[in-house]
Amino acid sequence: MRSLERGVSWELNDGRFGTDEQVDGGGWVDWTRDDGHRGSGVDIRMELLTYLPPPTISHFHTDGTSTHYLSHKVEIDSFSGYRIYPSRGRLFVRGDSKIFRFSTSKSESLFLQRKNPRKIAWTQVYRRMHKKGITEEVAKKRSRKTVKHQRGIVGADLAAIAERRNQTAQARLTLRTEALSKAKAEKKAKEAKKEKTKPATRAPAAAPRISKQQMKGGKGGR
Amino acid sequence: MQVIDNSGALLIECVNVLKQKVNNGWGSVGDEIVCVVKKARPVNAATSASAVKVRRGDVRRAVIVRTKKVVRRPDGRFIRFDDNAAVLLNNKREMLGTRIGGVVSADLRMKGWGKIVSLAPKVV
Numbered sequence: 558m559r560s561l562e563r564g565v566s567w568e569l570n571d572g573r574f575g576t577d578e579q580v581d582g583g584g585w586v587d588w589t590r591d592d593g594h595r596g597s598g599v600d601i602r603m604e605l606l607t608y609l610p611p612p613t614i615s616h617f618h619t620d621g622t623s624t625h626y627l628s629h630k631v632e633i634d635s636f637s638g639y640r641i642y643p644s645r646g647r648l649f650v651r652g653d654s655k656i657f658r659f660s661t662s663k664s665e666s667l668f669l670q671r672k673n674p675r676k677i678a679w680t681q682v683y684r685r686m687h688k689k690g691i692t693e694e695v696a697k698k699r700s701r702k703t704v705k706h707q708r709g710i711v712g713a714d715l716a717a718i719a720e721r722r723n724q725t726a727q728a729r730l731t732l733r734t735e736a737l738s739k740a741k742a743e744k745k746a747k748e749a750k751k752e753k754t755k756p757a758t759r760a761p762a763a764a765p766r767i768s769k770q771q772m773k774g775g776k777g778g779r
Numbered sequence: 780m781q782v783i784d785n786s787g788a789l790l791i792e793c794v795n796v797l798k799q800k801v802n803n804g805w806g807s808v809g810d811e812i813v814c815v816v817k818k819a820r821p822v823n824a825a826t827s828a829s830a831v832k833v834r835r836g837d838v839r840r841a842v843i844v845r846t847k848k849v850v851r852r853p854d855g856r857f858i859r860f861d862d863n864a865a866v867l868l869n870n871k872r873e874m875l876g877t878r879i880g881g882v883v884s885a886d887l888r889m890k891g892w893g894k895i896v897s898l899a900p901k902v903v
Contacts, residue, residue: 644855650845650903652861654882 636664636674638681780863783844783883784876788833788867790818791841806843808850809890811872812865814841833867833875840872841865842892844883844899858884858903866895874898 632641635657646660649668659665667677674680684690709715724732782788795813796806806812816837833839845864849857860882867875874895883899896902 647849647857647859648903650858650860650882654901654903656903 632658634658634660634664636668636680637661637677638674639664780843780865781845782841782867783864783879783881784866784874785878785880786833786867786874786876788816788819788837788839791815791839791865791867792817793841793865794838797840805848807848808843808846808884808886809892810843811868812841812843814839814865839875840868840870842868842887842895844887844895845881846884850884850886852886858886860884 629643631643632646633639634641634646636659639660641658641660646658647662647665649657649659649665651657657668659668664680667674674682675686677683707715707718709718780791780793782791791814793806793812793814797811797813798806816833816835816839819833819835819837843863843865845860845862847860847863849859851857864881866879869875879895879899881899882901882903883896885896885902887893888896888902
């Protein structure tokens, strides 16, 4: 495998330091790899086969040295939406300098055939469009409820409104009759006062007029 | 292949690939080639920004900057462009043009063409 060919080096826990060529695969040893990965076993090479070290990319400089980087970034396929892990897939730069990444030759071929990924059922674009495999919490829109608040107005604060609303019919009735009787009493008092002030001679012809006036006055007074 | 600098040539045809010792059949990104200028921009005798203007039929050197054929990166990835392109050089590996228009492959840096990479507007 690629990793072993490059001569991965690791430190054995008993102090020995070596590459895969130097260590024999016979005995039982514990080992720690460069990146801290620890293990133990009989056949070291078999162990390493299962734990692939992370792939490195080397940048070669003109002065002969080279630095190795880990190509961490996992790209996404521009056609299917799959993840492209480092060292997989192809990168295509179109004439207009737009970059397309393909994870497989399948997606590359379909792209070059100018297929629309929205119509190809296995692509992420299609799935998102047709809402496949998305759970309810994501798909459903939360219904917006407008909460009504009880507010008081100038002239009738909350307490007054509540009072008015919660008045029973009986209470209302009694209040009304009280008010009525009160008004009547007031009116009568006013009339009596007016009659007293006006002289009696005027009585017959002026009576209806006065009474009307009184009424008007009474009404205005009330 | 296309020429993407402002040296005046538009289209060049590769005649020979210069690689040490070997007479290789093909050249890749970062390889020097000998080429013939097939198409060039009409040379204005009166107004010329740079003294050197390439003419049709000139035999020049160039370095390949883009290939349609995939190029493998050390991380295992393959890069492919939509066309083949090159930048003209003189015999001393210096650029003839002063500007580069278009994308350029980052493999150039690895082969030692840092100047071209730094001039390019976009490097992939």
